[in-house]
Amino acid sequence: MRSLGQGGIGALVSFVGQVRDINDGSSVSSLTLEHYPEMTKKALEKIEGEAKSRWDLIDTCIIHRVGTLHAQDQIVLVLVASAHRGDAFSACEFIMDYLKTSAPFWKKEATSQGERWVEAKLSDDVAKERWQK
Amino acid sequence: MHIKVLYFARIKEAVNYSTEDIQLPDDVQTITALKNYLSLRGDTWADLFNGKQTVRAAINHELVDNLAIIHAGDEVAFFPPVTGG
Numbered sequence: 001m002r003s004l005g006q007g008g009i010g011a012l013v014s015f016v017g018q019v020r021d022i023n024d025g026s027s028v029s030s031l032t033l034e035h036y037p038e039m040t041k042k043a044l045e046k047i048e049g050e051a052k053s054r055w056d057l058i059d060t061c062i063i064h065r066v067g068t069l070h071a072q073d074q075i076v077l078v079l080v081a082s083a084h085r086g087d088a089f090s091a092c093e094f095i096m097d098y099l100k101t102s103a104p105f106w107k108k109e110a111t112s113q114g115e116r117w118v119e120a121k122l123s124d125d126v127a128k129e130r131w132q133k
Numbered sequence: 134m135h136i137k138v139l140y141f142a143r144i145k146e147a148v149n150y151s152t153e154d155i156q157l158p159d160d161v162q163t164i165t166a167l168k169n170y171l172s173l174r175g176d177t178w179a180d181l182f183n184g185k186q187t188v189r190a191a192i193n194h195e196l197v198d199n200l201a202i203i204h205a206g207d208e209v210a211f212f213p214p215v216t217g218g
Contacts, residue, residue, distance in 0.1 A: 017218050033217065034141060034142055035217070036139070036141055036191075036194075036210060036212070038194050039191055039194035039195075039210065042194045042195070043194075043196075064217060064218075075217075075218065076217070076218050096218060099217060099218050100215070100216075100217065100218040101214075101215065102196060102215065103215060103217050103218075104141070104191070104210075104212060104215055104217075105215055105216065105217025105218070106141060106142035106143075106212065106213065106215060106216050106217070107216045107217070108142075117142060117143045117213070117216075118216040119214075119216070120187075120213070120214030120215065120216050
């Protein structure tokens with residue numbers, strides 16, 4: 001990314017999502033992420049493309065892990081490079097809000113009460129809606 | 134027409150497999166029609182596709198709504214609301 005910017009990058013914003021050890025009142029020992037590989041790739045590229053059309057960005061990068069993860073493991077990384085911080089901050093939030101609601105990943109938690117699929121949150125839909133033009 | 138159908142997450146667990154090829158009757162042309170058609174397979178299927186649960190659909194890797202038209206050779210996927218990130 002640094003080389004792509006050729007000196008023009010003034011802001012590099014990163015977001016790292018981590019596995020929490022508690023969710024909905026239960027302790028979580030591990031988390032398994034399933035996804036839809038062909039659609040995941042397209043969905044993430046579409047989100048990055050939309051971010052680049054809305055803000056003046058030099059480059060973006062999304063890395064999302066799948067499989068079994070444990071507490072404090074890193075799940076997702078979003079990097080956004082731009083000339084000025086405003087574009088990079090906004091685009092990073094936009095990418096995460098869209099990733100949470102339109103990229104085909106599903107989490108299953110292992111808790112002391114057994115395994116359960118994580119339910120989608122209304123607050124994530126609300127977070128996405130604020131970006132509607 | 135002939136299509137491929139994929140299931141993910143809790144839906145895959147409920148139906149007990151992840152993919153199948155289906156020969157659709159001529160009158161099944163939309164996502165809604167396909168959901169109704171699958172509901173006829175029995176209680177498990179009816180519970181999934183009778184509208185009480187939120188089931189998202191994709192055609193050829195793009196999210197679509199219930200009115201989307203299915204074409205021969207399409208890859209249709211059914212899954213719960215996503216929970217990544």
